[in-house]
Amino acid sequence: MIGKRSPIKNDTVNVAGETAGPRHVAIIMDGNGRWAQKKGKLRTFGHRAGVESVRAVVRFARKAGIESLTLFAFSSENWKRPEEEVSVLMDLFNLVLNNEAKRLNKNGVRLKVIGDLDAFDTKLVEKIRKAEAMTADNDALVLNIAANYGGRWDIVNAAKSLADEVSQGKLSVDNIDEATFNQFTSTAALPELDLLIRTGGEHRISNFLLWQCAYAELFFTDVLWPDFNEDVFQQAVDDYNVRQRRFGLTGEQVASAGN
Ligand code: IPE
Ligand code: IPE
Ligand code: MG
Numbered sequence: 701m702i703g704k705r706s707p708i709k710n711d712t713v714n715v716a717g718e719t720a721g722p723r724h725v726a727i728i729m730d731g732n733g734r735w736a737q738k739k740g741k742l743r744t745f746g747h748r749a750g751v752e753s754v755r756a757v758v759r760f761a762r763k764a765g766i767e768s769l770t771l772f773a774f775s776s777e778n779w780k781r782p783e784e785e786v787s788v789l790m791d792l793f794n795l796v797l798n799n800e801a802k803r804l805n806k807n808g809v810r811l812k813v814i815g816d817l818d819a820f821d822t823k824l825v826e827k828i829r830k831a832e833a834m835t836a837d838n839d840a841l842v843l844n845i846a847a848n849y850g851g852r853w854d855i856v857n858a859a860k861s862l863a864d865e866v867s868q869g870k871l872s873v874d875n876i877d878e879a880t881f882n883q884f885t886s887t888a889a890l891p892e893l894d895l896l897i898r899t900g901g902e903h904r905i906s907n908f909l910l911w912q913c914a915y916a917e918l919f920f921t922d923v924l925w926p927d928f929n930e931d932v933f934q935q936a937v938d939d940y941n942v943r944q945r946r947f948g949l950t951g952e953q954v955a956s957a958g959n
Pocket of ligand 3: 730731732791
């Protein structure tokens with residue numbers, strides 16, 4: 701049974717012992733290439749098939765009352781792949797924006813793209829900005845697509861912005877703390893990351909949300925991304941829901957705070 705959650709609130713963070721479902725879930729959507737190769741097809745066939753899984757997780761997230769869903773679509777390192785594969789991924793991104801933006805809007809989903817967009821074609825960036833503007837007032841779910849995203853890039857970018865503020869005299873070095881730093885990351889407006897899922901069997905972060913992973917619960921599955929569906933997502937959430945998040949406290953402290 702999927703529980704209904706409260707509307708989006710950006711001003712609270714999860715605390716030790718909290719038992720409610722995850723507010724912010726991120727997914728490393730891995731395994732498209734292997735899925736296709738197993739079927740004797742080109743890797744790009746797997747990327748196309750993966751779009752259906754994206755639809756499924758957005759649907760699930762809305763039903764489950766998850767406030768924010770962050771999907772790793774293209775890493776800053778993925779440019780190193782064969783040109784043909786990169787080009788298919790860019791075409792697919794364009795196609796999905798064309799075909800899905802209106803539907804997302806109708807379903808109350810707010811779309812946001814995080815990552816270094818400077819490397820993208822200007823037409824694609826325009827399309828992204830348009831979709832973001834169209835969906836800006838929606839509050840059923842925030843869908844963040846991480847494209848040309850790297851966790852280290854995010855941290856360096858935040859550091860640069862902070863340095864800028866300091867050099868303009870708007871911020872003093874003594875006032876830089878974790879909360880201030882967080883405000884300059886690409887997920888500043890979102891709740892803390894609660895659950896990170898990686899499909900495709902690898903047990904690594906691959907330069908995804910490094911700053912944000914500090915206290916995220918990690919869930920790894922061998923399921924390849926095109927085979928990921930609402931049932932596997934539910935398994936990950938069920939697993940999350942029975943974990944005790946201690947945030948440095950003892951299990952006893954957490955248990956007694958929960959009473
Ligand atoms: C993830 O699937 C999608 C992207 C990185 C764009 P992969 O393409 O990495 O699939 P595998 O890991 O090679 O199977
Ligand atoms: C991570 O997957 C990036 C995305 C899912 C978009 P990769 O397939 O690029 O990660 P590595 O290379 O196996 O670490
Ligand atoms: Mg991979």
